[in-house]
Amino acid sequence: MKQSVIDPLNNTVDDPTRPTELVLGGQSYTTITETVADIALEQKTPKAWYVAFAFFASLTGVLFLMIGYLIVTGVGVWGLNNPVSWGWAIVNFVFWVGIGHAGTLISAILFLLRQKWRTSINRFAEAMTIFAVVCAGLFPAIHVGRIWLVHWLFPIPNYQAMWPNFRSPLLWDVFAVGTYALVSLLFWYTGMVPDLATLRDRAKGRVRQIIYGTLAIGWRGSHRHWHRYEKAYLLLAGLATPLVLSVHSVVSFDFATSQLPGWHTSIFPPYFVAGAVFSGFAMVGTVLIPARQWFGLKHLITLHHLDNMNKIILATGSIVGFAYATEFFIAWYGGNPYESFAFVNRAFGPYAWAYWTMVTCNVVTPQLFWFKKIRTNIKVMWVMYIFVNIGMWFERFVITVTSLSRDFLPSSWAYYKPTLIDILTFVGSFGLFFTLFLLFVRFLPVIAMAEVKTVMPIADLAGDENRPAGDYHGDIHPKRRKGDK
């Protein structure tokens, strides 16, 4: 490397004359395969994994206990009341859906934009997307009054011979989140097929061979396979890209198309999408940093990756901050006294504590990422990710609850407080998220081996200036793949 690097793992120094190296530590194809595949196949499961799994699995148990209690007793076990008919369940839904954004953004949009650095984090991010969407999908389903009839939200034949109401944003949600979950899952799985085949080939036990073999759906690495695979991947990326923007836009319609002051704002779709990317990246970072530490992936998930992510957080965080300001400006400029009060009430009413928590976490915190020292300091950035996560949860809380608690007629105003059941359900959803995540890191290829290999210097086609290093798309040389095997 040309630049004088004290830390061999620091690749964040920009040298405009050379592409940044995305895989460090003199890795070869073999070492990469071994690093990643061994996590799933060879490494003895760390004790810490068992401890963590026991803990989060218990939390998942709590989640399902809470859901059971809810179903048996009624939605009244939550702290909801008459003006505030949506509380933590919807806040959590939007929060988790938002988190689910980073994965597809990284996989699809960054893929289409040829951002090579995405390769080592996209598997993580996509897995996180899936798990976040699982958590998200749980909440709207359990928050309805008659959970046993929730299938009426789907346009399926029923004895009432009735369609759902296509005018309702909640129905749009069903389609938007459903499509997103499906496409994300397909995208994740499709991208994983070559790696699953690697695991299949390296697996020792019979059971594992069968399972990985089944999941690898007969992948043999032939030209035709690669050809089909890359076409499919590209198509799915194209399909997923609008979804990244549409899901949270549609989720924001739940609020924006209603007429509640504080919800009825046309800025919501872009503001929600930016917020979702913001929170999604923060959550990817939150889980990525410990994972790269514990599973020895610092060579693959380098500081440069984190630095880039932090830049995105800075950008989207600034958009979010700008959106907050715009909302206030329009509330004043629009001249609607009900809307202006909704915003004054957010900042100075009974929920001011939540509002200012949100502002501190979402507007102030990311601005620190202007400083490279902070962008590249692992510990500091992890703390900041946590702040962003908290802030983004509060953003949804502020939007949902403060607007509802004080709407048009002051006679209906009320304060909303969650109950223990609310809190445990939310905490339990983290249990579910991390349980799934722990299973993922234990049993699946946590890094897209095949993709990472394409961004290594040895994958570069020397001397061809029209081929920037790592642009593997449609371009994998059979010779190199042979070496891989």
Next chain:
Amino acid sequence: MSEIKNTGDRQYWRSIAELTGSEVSRRHADNEFPGGIAPPAGDFSRRRFLQIMSASVALGSLAGCRWPEERIIPFASRPEGMTPGTPLAFATAMELGPVAQALVATSYDGRPIKVDGNPDFHLSGGGSSAMAQASVLDLYDPDRSRGIVRRQGGESPATWDDFAAFADSRFGGNLDGVALLTEVGSSPSHWEMLERATRRGARLYYWEPVCRINEIRGAQQAFGQPAKTVLDVSQAQVIVDFDANLLQDHPTALRNTRQFVDARDPESGHMNRLYCFENSYSITGGMADHRFPTPARDIGFTLWALAAELVFGQGLELPSAAGIDHANLRKWRNHPAGGKHIAALASDLMTHRGQSLLLAGMRQEPAVHTLIHVLNTALGNVGRAISYLPLRLPAIGDIKELAEELNRGRVNTLVLLGGNPVHDAPVDLDFAAAMMRAQERIHLSTHDNATSRAATWHLNRAHYLESWGDATAWDDTHLSVQPLIEPLFAGKTGLELLSLIVDDTPRTSYQIVRDGFHRRGGGRGPAPTNDGRFEKRWREFIHNGFMADSATAPSPLPLAGAAIEEPGAGGDLSARNLEISFTLDQSIYDGRFANNAWLQETPDFMTKLTWDNAALIGPATADELGVKHGDLLSLEYGGRQREIVAYILPGQAKYSVTVTLGYGREDTGRVGSGAGFNVYPLRTWDALNHGDGLRITNTGRSYPLATTQDHHAIDASGAAETQRRVSSLVREANLDDYTTDPEVIAHAGLHHPALKSLWKEFDYPGYKWGKAIDLNKCTGCNACVVSCQAENNVAVVGKDEVSRGREMSWLRLDRYFKGDMDDPEVVTQPVGCVQCELAPCEQVCPVAATVHSDEGLNTMVYNRCVGTRYCSNNCPYKVRRFNWFNNFEDLTDTERLVLNPDVTVRARGVIEKCSYCTQRIEAARVAARVAGRKIEDGDITTACQQACPAGAIVFGDLNDPESRVSKLREKNRGYDLLAFLNIKPRTFYLAKIRNPNPKIASSALHGEQSGGHGNQSGGH
């Protein structure tokens, strides 16, 4: 029956052997309806109910719709005039203290489910009170006494036969040493029976926790004879209410309300004017053009100051027999209690001589009433707005005298006809101990309460909907009381108990009332059984519920001239010498409705408090005392001490603390136990209504209050915003401003761009239902709220849920204060679903569970609802209610009987809301189709409209230009709530118009205090 042990809430007969396991039960089984129904253990079973139901329907239908004979036959074939599933209405009457209300009760397949005012009776005009509305639930109170208990040594169940045998041997025609303690009722038969008892040597006493005796005594002082005050509010242009609560606590409050609001027609350019002096905000104070917060004690001072001002400031001549010394009177001129505006008030009264009305309340001393009578006479109001009905008081003692007699050992048998004096008698009488001096203590009561437990006999009393009886309306009109159902728990009436005691051959109450009716018609002896003309009159009486033209004509009474006692000046009220004021509760009266879940959950008009009472303290006083809303206070009064929670109520008179009676009884039952604070232990004989010397200390603890509005403390920015919004939500103007600029109301709303639709809207070719709510008429009496609850099976959720903001009421009364919090104006606004034409709820429901009908109803399809609650979020009026739990799960089998079968009982997890009483619309549609015509205006009356004594709610077809609602729609006072949202609500409001005295309104002080309501109406 009691051999079957009551082991739990729900016990059904598992076998006939179990039922007939005891001797007692066997006797009942042999004789299917032994003068009532032997209750099975635990809850009343459905099957048993059906037996009674069929029996009583058959009974009723023997000759049309009445009960001419007490014979019961099985319901084997359907009698004529009775269609299963079709409700029947029966006239009856309910007594509440000395006040009887003529009612019509609706019976569904033999079970009464709804009570309304008798529309043919002039004192109700179809309107009713919240208590009358809720009284039907008391019938099904699961905690009602199920039988007779003999408490001698131990406690053993008994039967009416046992008691009859006991009475026979104990009384046997001689009632010496017997004392009868009665509630103050109006039933002529009751008083006749009591007089028969006195003729046999018994002595009579009365006790009524809240009593109108001061009014009667005041008239006695003024006129030398007791008299009732009868009002004709329509004749009064200027009304001054001294703590009388004319529109709610007065015996003819329903008619007063109607007449009062009818004389406030702003379109005519002429309105009456109401001044109100009171310590706590009443609904009358809320309707007043000028309200002056005045401690209850100072009302007398104020009245004297007014009299002095009238005489010396305005030159009013007092009649010669006024009993007032002019020199004494002069001292009262400019007394501070009169306030700044007394001269303006006096001048207004002088201008309207003969067209004014002064009225004092039952909590005021007799002398205050005497002066009121004198002033009314001097102002020439007597015979117009106020007149007098002489009253013959029986020889009767009060409870203090009874306690003395008991303590002297002169009573060996005490018969208590209803009431619960052990709990609610003045604490200094120590009635519980005095009562034990009597050897036999017989208590007739609907509940086995504290007095019953102190008695040797507890006798099970029938509810009025199970009873034959009669009553007297305030103008002496004779009312009939008829049962709609056999006594569910074999109770008997007071008449029947008295008959057991005084009659040689005990009669049923049916016979007693019939005999009395016969005698009052000029007959002698028992009523004939085969006199066709008598029978016709009798049936007419029962059918109509009242005897037409039986009212006594008021007679002019000359003033007697006795000197009127001046109010004695007590020490100045201060934070260390507070006034305590006891009032009856607007929900549970004196506590007799404490086990009525509907009333417990009905928010108080002013405090919006449910399930509790509180010590009402004004903001300034609270600041001085260092008391916050919800603090638990220790009240020390007369050496006694009770804890009660503080409620900071705007408009409460300074240094006056109001507590309402009836709460906090430990043995109330499964509904009312634990609700509120018992203040009877602070109430002494000398200060039944109010007294000073109260001291308050803050215990430092707090107590959760469940209110349906302002669920939580409102911060400064929220309070300021509320003040900004109120004038556009609840619009009002002063009469002068309105007359000058009739469009003033339209300008009071939010200014917005023209409202346009993006598509062609549906134009409703058929009926187009709409509702008008006239805020100028609405007093906030809650009758509509309870009526809606009864009609629509609205669930009761309890204090905890209310405090979470989960009350289920389909119709609520929003109440806002305006201006200075120590002397605010108040406005009230009934809000139910307004049935928007472009309903925001409908667009957001993902399963199309709330859809629009072609008549404009925003209908709720319960069985389609999955409960996303999105509709509720998008409803700008927040009138949608969600069933957070299964709200009907805990209803006992008896309570379930009150449910209206025409209205779905909502499941857990669905949204519900006002339906414009769609079941009544459908019933009218069926009737109109059968008759082959269109539904006409007036065919449909919604439950709220039916109950409203003020006629503030009008429902009808907006497509019919002749309908009342269409005509109201055209008034320039009409406005839509939140019209700028372009959701086109079908319910519209008519603005409130106040008629302040220009002299007072223009005074700088008041202008400042009231926030200049004249200016607000100019828009903003």
